[in-house]
Amino acid sequence: MSIDQCIAQLRTLLLPPQVVTAGPEIVRLSKSLSYHTPHEPRCVVFAESEADIVAVLKCANSHKVPVIPVAGRSSIEGATIPLASVPTISLDVSRMDRVVALHEDDLDVVVQPGVGWMELEEVLKPVGLFFPPDPGAAACVGGMCGTNCSGTFAWRYGTMKDNVISLRVVLPDGTVVRTRRRPKKSSAGYDLTRLFIGSEGTMGIISEITLRLRPIPKLTCVALACFASIEDAGAAVQHIVKEGIDLQRMELMDSHAIHSINLSRGISTAPLAEQSTLLFELAGPSPTSLAEQLTSVQRICKSSHATLFRSASDAAESTHLWAIRKTAYFAAKRLRPDLPSPEILTTDVAVPISRLAEALSRTRADLASHSLKATILAHAGDGNFHCLLVVDPANVAEMKAVSAFRDRNAHMAIDMDGTCTGEHGVGTGKVHLLEREVGPEALGLMRTIKAAVDPNGIMNPGKVLARL
Amino acid sequence: MSIDQCIAQLRTLLLPPQVVTAGPEIVRLSKSLSYHTPHEPRCVVFAESEADIVAVLKCANSHKVPVIPVAGRSSIEGATIPLASVPTISLDVSRMDRVVALHEDDLDVVVQPGVGWMELEEVLKPVGLFFPPDPGAAACVGGMCGTNCSGTFAWRYGTMKDNVISLRVVLPDGTVVRTRRRPKKSSAGYDLTRLFIGSEGTMGIISEITLRLRPIPKLTCVALACFASIEDAGAAVQHIVKEGIDLQRMELMDSHAIHSINLSRGISTAPLAEQSTLLFELAGPSPTSLAEQLTSVQRICKSSHATLFRSASDAAESTHLWAIRKTAYFAAKRLRPDLPSPEILTTDVAVPISRLAEALSRTRADLASHSLKATILAHAGDGNFHCLLVVDPANVAEMKAVSAFRDRNAHMAIDMDGTCTGEHGVGTGKVHLLEREVGPEALGLMRTIKAAVDPNGIMNPGKVLARL
Numbered sequence: 001m002s003i004d005q006c007i008a009q010l011r012t013l014l015l016p017p018q019v020v021t022a023g024p025e026i027v028r029l030s031k032s033l034s035y036h037t038p039h040e041p042r043c044v045v046f047a048e049s050e051a052d053i054v055a056v057l058k059c060a061n062s063h064k065v066p067v068i069p070v071a072g073r074s075s076i077e078g079a080t081i082p083l084a085s086v087p088t089i090s091l092d093v094s095r096m097d098r099v100v101a102l103h104e105d106d107l108d109v110v111v112q113p114g115v116g117w118m119e120l121e122e123v124l125k126p127v128g129l130f131f132p133p134d135p136g137a138a139a140c141v142g143g144m145c146g147t148n149c150s151g152t153f154a155w156r157y158g159t160m161k162d163n164v165i166s167l168r169v170v171l172p173d174g175t176v177v178r179t180r181r182r183p184k185k186s187s188a189g190y191d192l193t194r195l196f197i198g199s200e201g202t203m204g205i206i207s208e209i210t211l212r213l214r215p216i217p218k219l220t221c222v223a224l225a226c227f228a229s230i231e232d233a234g235a236a237v238q239h240i241v242k243e244g245i246d247l248q249r250m251e252l253m254d255s256h257a258i259h260s261i262n263l264s265r266g267i268s269t270a271p272l273a274e275q276s277t278l279l280f281e282l283a284g285p286s287p288t289s290l291a292e293q294l295t296s297v298q299r300i301c302k303s304s305h306a307t308l309f310r311s312a313s314d315a316a317e318s319t320h321l322w323a324i325r326k327t328a329y330f331a332a333k334r335l336r337p338d339l340p341s342p343e344i345l346t347t348d349v350a351v352p353i354s355r356l357a358e359a360l361s362r363t364r365a366d367l368a369s370h371s372l373k374a375t376i377l378a379h380a381g382d383g384n385f386h387c388l389l390v391v392d393p394a395n396v397a398e399m400k401a402v403s404a405f406r407d408r409n410a411h412m413a414i415d416m417d418g419t420c421t422g423e424h425g426v427g428t429g430k431v432h433l434l435e436r437e438v439g440p441e442a443l444g445l446m447r448t449i450k451a452a453v454d455p456n457g458i459m460n461p462g463k464v465l466a467r468l
Numbered sequence: 469m470s471i472d473q474c475i476a477q478l479r480t481l482l483l484p485p486q487v488v489t490a491g492p493e494i495v496r497l498s499k500s501l502s503y504h505t506p507h508e509p510r511c512v513v514f515a516e517s518e519a520d521i522v523a524v525l526k527c528a529n530s531h532k533v534p535v536i537p538v539a540g541r542s543s544i545e546g547a548t549i550p551l552a553s554v555p556t557i558s559l560d561v562s563r564m565d566r567v568v569a570l571h572e573d574d575l576d577v578v579v580q581p582g583v584g585w586m587e588l589e590e591v592l593k594p595v596g597l598f599f600p601p602d603p604g605a606a607a608c609v610g611g612m613c614g615t616n617c618s619g620t621f622a623w624r625y626g627t628m629k630d631n632v633i634s635l636r637v638v639l640p641d642g643t644v645v646r647t648r649r650r651p652k653k654s655s656a657g658y659d660l661t662r663l664f665i666g667s668e669g670t671m672g673i674i675s676e677i678t679l680r681l682r683p684i685p686k687l688t689c690v691a692l693a694c695f696a697s698i699e700d701a702g703a704a705v706q707h708i709v710k711e712g713i714d715l716q717r718m719e720l721m722d723s724h725a726i727h728s729i730n731l732s733r734g735i736s737t738a739p740l741a742e743q744s745t746l747l748f749e750l751a752g753p754s755p756t757s758l759a760e761q762l763t764s765v766q767r768i769c770k771s772s773h774a775t776l777f778r779s780a781s782d783a784a785e786s787t788h789l790w791a792i793r794k795t796a797y798f799a800a801k802r803l804r805p806d807l808p809s810p811e812i813l814t815t816d817v818a819v820p821i822s823r824l825a826e827a828l829s830r831t832r833a834d835l836a837s838h839s840l841k842a843t844i845l846a847h848a849g850d851g852n853f854h855c856l857l858v859v860d861p862a863n864v865a866e867m868k869a870v871s872a873f874r875d876r877n878a879h880m881a882i883d884m885d886g887t888c889t890g891e892h893g894v895g896t897g898k899v900h901l902l903e904r905e906v907g908p909e910a911l912g913l914m915r916t917i918k919a920a921v922d923p924n925g926i927m928n929p930g931k932v933l934a935r936l
């Protein structure tokens with residue numbers, strides 16, 4: 001077997017503990033955060049440096065052996081899980097976790113792909129800077145580039161595409177490309193940076209990333225608004241977006257999400273009104289600027305028939321209010337006390353903002369008509385929302401119904417000129433939807449580019465683009 | 469000749485007035501705004517629709533005839549000028565100038581490539597929206613995508629890459645690709661949108677563009693600060709960027725620029741202090757928010773030793789102050805009263821913001837040591853600046869000195885980890901610098917992609933990538 005020869009050769013190129021073919025590491029890399037069928041890689045290689053990545057790709061390319069880059073293993077759409085049919089090397093870059101250079105005055109930082117965004121946050125806080133994308137806690141910067149993730153700050157600060165200045169990428173043949181220098185803007189040729197962001201390791205492996213940073217706002221304040229219907233909440237969101245109010249964050253939770261949070265908080269805390277709820281984070285240089293934003297947001301919420309509007313009077317209360325959003329993910333499991341170990345399956349559609357209220361309303365109706373238990377969380381300003389479906393993976397009929405719902409929901413978003421994947425990527429989970437969304441012509445062009453950059457097809461096969 | 473057969477075939481496919489092979493249109497399309505040696509196309513074709521573009525490209529591709537898309541003819545780096553050695557068809561899309569759909573609530577607009585940004589501004593103003601990129605007055609949206617232009621608003625709102633949602637592109641073989649649907653964010657596959665933005669018509673022709681719009685701020689106000697040295701002005705800029713003050717615009721003019729503006733305004737107006745000058749546009753929802761910004765900016769300017777700080781007390785004075793910046797381009801010609809018809813040659817470097825003051829200072833010293841007459845204008849927050857060199861194109865020795873200066877300046881910026889082209893693109897003017905800037909590996913990858921998308925090499929040959 002070619003992969004065995006490749007592994008034998010890798011053992012001569014790297015240190016023995018870097019090349020693993022059995023044991024818990026193989027099992028670990030067969031899975032990722034979200035529920036997709038696990039498949040074990042044949043071999044896990046731990047890269048300690050860019051030179052290691054070069055060595056592995058040169059070797060794998062010459063043997064035409066598939067390679068999957070992986071760092072935080074928090075992919076939701078199965079981007080880092082090997083295909084069942086293809087013996088694969090998982091190239092784990094999580095040990096490449098150094099902050100290489102912090103350029104405070106230029107508002108940028110150079111990091112290795114295995115740096116977690118939460119660790120990075122701790123490095124940046126003391127110098128008054130932050131990096132906006134905030135996906136799942138385990139995510140590392142390399143994988144965040146791979147899926148073009150975003151999160152709660154994206155409405156204001158954009159996605160990974162807007163927050164990465166430059167990449168170093170190892171191509172399948174071992175060539176190392178630096179996509180761009182460090183100026184804030186440049187028109188020097190094709191945009192290689194954005195070509196790799198969102199490509200999920202299907203054209204090369206990212207070995208270093210230069211991130212754009214932002215100053216931490218001097219003051220922030222959290223406010224909350226409740227609405228009797230999701231349509232009213234959606235109308236408030238649309239109005240706020242249209243007015244161009246520069247809020248830091250705006251998150252929506254539907255009544256089912258609030259119900260699950262109440263269940264998770266228990267009876268020791270006063271229950272939240274189980275209505276569609278918007279959480280706002282306001283940011284600015286002074287109390288006056290915050291007060292102005294608050295007045296505008298409150299005015300709009302009232303005109304959209306908010307049943308309650310409340311703003312935090314101090315930092316502690318802000319933290320307390322935002323904690324509602326922070327607990328929302330795992331709280332969803334409370335909707336299924338019938339299950340000993342419920343799993344969460346997440347959708348990820350986004351629609352033009354004018355269609356958000358309708359999309360949310362139709363989604364909730366669809367869930368109800370199929371008796372599916374789920375909460376809805378929205379990065380509202382971006383028109384992006386997740387249904388957290390609480391499921392029993394062992395129940396075949398239920399999983400079938402959930403799978404059908406996810407596809408219906410994706411098609412609904414696509415029909416609204418939206419996307420089936422706002423921030424989680426394609427992986428294998430959305431591969432069957434990509435052509436419907438972008439059309440056969442765009443898909444064909446993606447295939448043309450993939451074939452040119454990775455002619456042997458060794459880079460994460462079957463992800464983003466289905467195997468033909 | 470293959471091109472003659474191609475033209476003959478085009479005459480059968482299009483209406484007679486759409487295919488022009490002699491007369492003023494041929495001369496017109498031999499030139500563009502900035503000074504580059506003119507070369508006539510063999511034929512000009514006027515596209516009235518996407519179907520026309522498809523027909524032309526299919527025909528040209530089958531005959532392997534080069535095609536250059538052109539709309540506003542305002543390219544600065546010669547992107548739309550045919551190569552001397554290659555008989556070429558110029559495909560003029562300026563008649564495709566319709567606003568196709570305005571989605572006010574989604575903050576986007578769909579336009580044809582021949583729409584000028586200034587005409588678009590007039591369409592958007594009544595609905596309270598604007599499109600930030602503001603290059604030269606003649607620029608059309610198609611070409612603005614081609615060069616990834618930006619302008620005075622880019623520090624706050626980004627470049628074309630940040631303000632285009634989606635494109636329709638005709639590939640060399642006539643396939644029409646829609647790069648993306650309309651959600652604000654998406655992780656659905658490779659970023660084809662950004663691949664075409666900045667590719668200067670070398671991989672396909674843009675037939676329709678969906679632009680992201682912003683609400684026009686409720687209030688704006690202009691302020692001005694003067695500094696005895698360019699280093700002081702640069703220090704103020706860096707401090708403002710670091711604090712994250714969300715100004716609408718921040719433009720720098722050096723003392724020579726102010727001198728030229730004084731000359732152009734004549735003795736009827738009180739002369740401006742001939743110092744390095746920053747112009748700020750502040751924007752916000754209320755007088756309070758503007759006053760806060762003003763206080764911060766003034767504090768920073770004073771701490772950077774501003775010799776003067778002045779803010780407009782009303783809208784009329786704001787317009788009056790910003791007019792200083794608006795006249796700066798053509799005013800430069802006043803530096804050469806010795807010439808009957810001086811021309812302006814523009815540089816376009818950008819550096820990381822921490823190097824801006826040094827870059828400006830070294831640039832001014834270089835100009836002085838070679839006795840070159842120029843003003844400097846900077847989109848300061850982006851670290852991007854232009855030397856407007858006022859030249860006599862007939863003076864061979866002078867043009868040689870200017871050309872050498874431009875290269876030195878570009879190399880200086882590249883050595884500072886910056887770019888030789890912040891917003892004007894590569895065209896033919898920067899083709900010899902691209903490898904130095906991005907490296908042979910990135911250039912090789914660009915060539916790989918170009919060859920895959922345009923295998924016959926018919927799309928705007930010799931632009932961005934030098935002919936081998």
